Amino acid sequence: MTRKQEIIDVCIEMIDKEGFLNLSIKTIAERLGIKPPSLYKHFQGGLDEIKEAIKVYGWNSIDIKIAKSAVGKSREDGLKAMCYALREFAHEHPGVFEAICWHNSYTSELNHEITKGVISSLYSILDSLGFSEAVKMHVLRSLRGFVEGFSMLELHGSFGDEITLDESFAYGVDALITGIMKGQENVG
Amino acid sequence: MTRKQEIIDVCIEMIDKEGFLNLSIKTIAERLGIKPPSLYKHFQGGLDEIKEAIKVYGWNSIDIKIAKSAVGKSREDGLKAMCYALREFAHEHPGVFEAICWHNSYTSELNHEITKGVISSLYSILDSLGFSEAVKMHVLRSLRGFVEGFSMLELHGSFGDEITLDESFAYGVDALITGIMKGQENVG
DNA sequence: CCTTTTGGCTAATATCATTAGCCTTAAGTT
C-alpha cells in the first residue's frame, strides 16, 4: 500500500469519527505522527486535494456497494435493496457520506465522471422496469433525494426520537416505491 | 432596525449568493465597510454567534412560509403544498437553507426548540388525515427526507440535467404522497 | 559507489479570528 493511500485511509477513519468539517492538515499530521508540511510531499494540492481524494474513494465504494446489493434481485426488490445499501453506507461511513453528498464542488469535472458510474448501476435496474427515459430520471432523483436526505438528517440528529429510525426509513422507502410502481401500472 | 439585525440581513444576502461555508468575519466586515474587530461589538460570540443567528432567522422564516402554504388546503393538498413551500424556500434562500439543514450543531438546544415550531404546522395537517402517532412521525420524516434531500442535491448541482428539475420534484412528491395515502386507505 | 526518489524536518510567510484597549459621537441625566 502506497503512503498516499495509507494517509487517505487514516483520514477516512478520522472523518467518520469527527466529521468531515473537522478534518485539517494539523489534525491529520498529528494523527500520523508527522509535521504538517510533510503532508505536502504526498498531496501538493494540500487539504483540497486530500478532500478530493476522499470523495473519489467514497464514490467508488458506494458504486461497488450499490451494485452488489442488487445482484440477483429484480424490479422493486432491486430498487429497495439499493436504497438500503446506500443508507447502510451512510451509517458505516458517515464522514465519507457527508463529504460526497454535501461537499461536492459545484463544478467538479471529476465528480461528474464518477457519479456517472454510480448512476449506471441504478439505471440498469430501472431499465428492467420498463420506465421511459424521462421517468427513469425522475425515479432516480426521487430515490436519491429521499435516501440521501433521510440519511443525512438522521446522521445529524435532526430527527428527534432516535428509536424508530429504521421503521421510518422502511416506511418511506415502501411509500416511495409503492407510489413509483403505481404510476407505472398501466404502462409496460 | 437594530444594527445587529442589519448585519444579519447582510449576511443572509451574502450566504445566499456565496454559500454558507464562505461566510467569514473578514468578508462580512468588508461587505459592511467596517473592520473585522468591530463586529465583536454586536456579536461577542464571534462567527459562531452570527451563524447561530442566521439559523434562528431561517427556522422562523420556514415556519411562517410552511404554515401559510397550507392555509385553506386539506389532506393531500395541504401536504403537497408544504413540500412545495419548503423547496421554494430553498430556492429563495439557498444559503440559509444549507445552514439550517446541514450545519445544525448536533446538540443545539435552541435548534431543538425552534424546530418544534416548524414541525407543529406539519403535524396539524397530518392530524386531519387520521394517521396514528407512529405513522405521523414516519410520514413527517419521509417528507422531510425527500424534500430536503432533493432540494440540497439540486442546489449543489448534483443532478446532471438542470432542465427538468421541476418535473422530477413533482414526480417525487406525487409518488411519495400517493404511497403514503395508499398505506392509509383501509385505516380511518 | 553514485544517483534518484521518498518522506520527513525546520524556518518563514500569509490569512483569519479574536482580544485588549482607545476614541468619538449621540442620547440621556442632573
Added chain:
DNA sequence: AACTTAAGGCTAATGATATTAGCCAAAAGG
C-alpha cells in the same frame, strides 16, 4: 450647560492554521 454612558468603530497585538522554501537522511536502483 456639564456630566455620564452606551453604541459603534478603530489600531495594535496574539494565536491558530495552511502553505512555501529549502535542507536532510535513508532506501532503491543503476
